[in-house]
Amino acid sequence: MRSGSYLLRRLGNTLVVILGVATATFFLARITGDPVDQLLPLEATQEAREALRRQLGLDAPLPVQYGRFLADVVQGEFGNSIRYSEPALGMYLSRLPATVELVVAAVVVTVVVGVGLGMLAALNHGRVWDAVVSWIALLGQAVPGFYLGLMLILVVSLQWGLLPTGGRGTWQQLIMPTIVLSSYYVALMARMTRAAVLETLRLDFVRTARAKGLSDRAVNLKHVLRAALIPIVTLIGLQIGGLFSGAVVAETVFTWPGIGRLAVDAIFARDFPVVQTVVIMSATIFVLVNLAVDLLYAVIDPRISYG
């Protein structure tokens, strides 16, 4: 019951955050320029510009536009894209699966490879594998995604002819974007896991577990990894937002039709409804994921409870 009221309070906070984000996006977008400038050629007359502004509903005073916008958003109505004259929410939702697919693939790779490498390094502390993992982590964090993506295309697609250069539809097309998106996070995850596991190995309960005569394998998997999971889950939760925005690079290099590209194009074109939709929806996802992570702590660590 008490955790129920906690959840309600958190959801209430979430609504306030989203309203703030929506308001900021609305006004920030509008002080940065006018989509009409981009839609009409340089030689367009003033009358043509005003007529187009009327057609797009941009002629009303800003407070009126803001009022309409809020009333619409509350009803789940995000308006039509100025450039594409399609419903902005529909555009967002049609692109969302592509980005989610890419982010999920990257999270899986990050967790499996990153945690695996981190464990490998920690359990071989000070030996060769530790050094190898350090180097991999250094490279993964240092090489820019854009460069890595182009190099992969050059070598894997053009030299070896193994994978398509881009696009979406087959599992082969998912491989290289996932590598590019996850490389940084695999490295980060490997380092975090290594540190967390080393930290845990020094704790009393691990010594107790060993003293009980448990095998190394049982101690490492059942006790050490579980205790080390807290910082790891926190990291994943925090990085989900980073993964969504980091997807822009992978999406651009590999022509992956996700929301990152949609957002960047919309910002450059001052396509306000699309910018608003992307920001509001992404903020919602981000806030909800954080909430889920907080709730997950209680599941992983019995010492944590909410009330």
Place this chain on the structure above:
Amino acid sequence: MKLISRALALAAMLTTATALAAGQTLVVGIYQDVSQMNPVRTTSAANLRTTTQIVESLFRLDATTGELVAHLATGAEQIDDLTLQVRIREGVNFTNGEPVDAQAVKFSIETLAAEPVQVVALGAVSHVDIVDDHTVNIVTTEPYPLLALSLALNGHVVPPAYYQEVGPDGFAAHPIGTGPFKFEDRVPGQSITLVRNDEYWAGPVSFERLEFRPIPEDSSRIAALLAGEIDIATNIPASQYARLESAAGVDVASVLGFSAKLVLLDALPDSPIADPRVRQAINLAVDKEALLDVLYDGHGQISTCQLGTPAFFGYNPDLEPYPYDPDRARQLLAEAGYPNGLTVDYKYRTSSGDGELTEAIAAMLGDVGIQVNHIVLEGGEFLRQLSAFELRNMATLGITTAPDTTYGHNIFLQDAPYSYYRNPAFDEVVAQASQALDPDERRALLGEAARIACEDPVALFLFSLEDIYGVSERVTGWSPSPDNLFYFEDVRLD
């Protein structure tokens, strides 16, 4: 290890299978997604290169000769100062069965004329009268010599019953016309697929499907071409020309387009470069040839002190580029009251790739004593400043217009929304030209306007750049068109 190599082999097989299954589809990799599939609501070539495969106009511009060719029309005649009589081709149907007749043309032209984005091209149209089933009179509110050209570029003929039934957005979702292709499918952000119109009135094209695939990143588009995933890649940077030329299985094709690179000069009364001598000095201080060779590998043509190439109507063949003459530039600056030079603001936009060009020009200006404050602006902010008259004193710009110099001149008229130029004589000549129905008179007036805008420079004139395309060797019979549109009538695929 064995497992890995098997997986790799399988992946390779699957990749090949995809390529084979493509069969007789021509795939074009475009640099920018098509934002508007309803041609009535767009004037951008990036959109029209797709829509013109489906919806056609009354006339076509023969982009090489600059001549207008009858297309869905069979002929036209100016019957009085305000009326163009157009005869419509008989026996042509839209792919949904509606006939192309006077009713359809009247509906299309009047719908276009009411659209804000078409105001520049067709805003002068007052109404269309039906003379008989296949003849209309297009009536304008004032003498409008650019009507036929505007009809060629923007006079898209749509099926009236269908257009009214589905509305402008419904038409964008599934456009219907008379063209060589029919709309088949669109996957947002990924592809637009068209299928051959077997009943095309001018004879069907040789291949079955045409796919447009947006690949905005240059390197990725080039890689897709080299990997054989696309057949034509648009917007190849000049720096990649040589690389593609030497690559196996790929050719490079280029054409001098309708875009001009220039530096806008702020001649408003309170500008430090308002004096024509200062703007002449700027033109003399810059070595255009060196810039073109070094930055664009020579893939372009130096502007002859005017916007537009010889393919433009109204091009003045007597004008010459300002020579590269720093001494003369210094002398003019001294005469204009700047013996010790001056400092100006110089802006450019990040998205345009103009950084190197702007820096090189700034260095050349520095040599004659014009110190430059570089200001880099994001694309949207650049346009905002342009329309708010904040884009001072110099700004690197690319301008693309239809091949008639009227459009370029119009940008610099005193009452134009973005004009940083004040010259009553220029305004007067351009105003006369815009109403002159006699082609010789109009050509002379436009030439005179160009001469004035060269002597009292509206801009630092730089060059027209080539549009460069990468083309797979499996494509024969295709060459790029300066209007940036695609014509596939003679194309064969191996």
